[in-house]
Amino acid sequence: MKLYYSPGACSLASHIILNEINVDFDLVRVDLKTHTTEKGVDYYEINPKGYVPALEINPGLILTENVAVLPFLAQHDPKQDLIPPSGLGRAKVLEWLGYLNSELHDAYAVFFGPELSAEEKQRAYAGIDKILKYTEEYLQESDYDYLVNDHFGPADAYLFVLTNWSSMIGHDLSAYKNINALREKVGSRQSVQIAMRDEGLIP
Incomplete structure (x- = not known):
């Protein structure tokens, strides 16, 4: 490949x-x-x-x-257990991938187009924070080690990559304790x- x-x-x-x-x-x-x-x-x-x-x-x-x-x-x-083969578990992975792709990815993407004014940046930051707050609360209530289950998978990789962009656009992630814990866990993987x-x- x-x-x-x-x-x-x-x-x-x-x-x-x-x-x-x-x-x-x-x-x-x-x-x-x-x-x-x-x-x-x-x-x-x-x-x-x-x-x-x-x-x-x-x-x-x-x-x-x-x-x-x-x-x-x-x-x-x-053998890697990266994604369930079928059923609700697989659907949950696809649900998270869809949400990250259509919502969080797009929220960050506005920073990579024409330069934003100070007011536009604040609105764009608020858009990112709205999605991250939902994710933060979800992780807070979850008993799983990762987004979907106890196994690292594609949704975790995607969330890690997207939130990496915060450092590129001057966006503060410090308020998101659970997201940062997940980021640290994912970031430490050899892959x-x-x-x-x-x-x-x-x-």
Whole structure:
């Protein structure tokens, strides 16, 4: 398999899950400003949508969108317990991926477009906080070690990656005790450390 990624972008979640499963894969860096790969290939020829992640499963067979790529990868090695094979447990993973993708991802994304005024930033921070407060309260009431169950999975990786963006936009996460506890747990995993080093995010 081959993952098209941009350092620190949401494709980092796929990179993390790839490190968790027993599979060989290649990484291809994409410049999202020029929409070219590190070898100068027009990325639109690979993924007409123009953004990451894109997972090349076989030559010419491309899968895109986090809500599709992450479950596909997570189910690759059932021994890893990254995602339930069926039933309500699997549905809960998809529920969280959908929520993170449609709500939290979009809330952060406004910071990566045209520059925001001070007033627009405060409104955007409030939008992020609304979603994080829901997640914080959910974790507070949950008896699980991770978002969905007692096993690390794709929703945990995705939440970790998205909340990483707070440091890039001057957003304070200190009020979110449970989210930060989960972030620390996820961030300490070898799969995460390797992915972040490979993408140049940590030494």
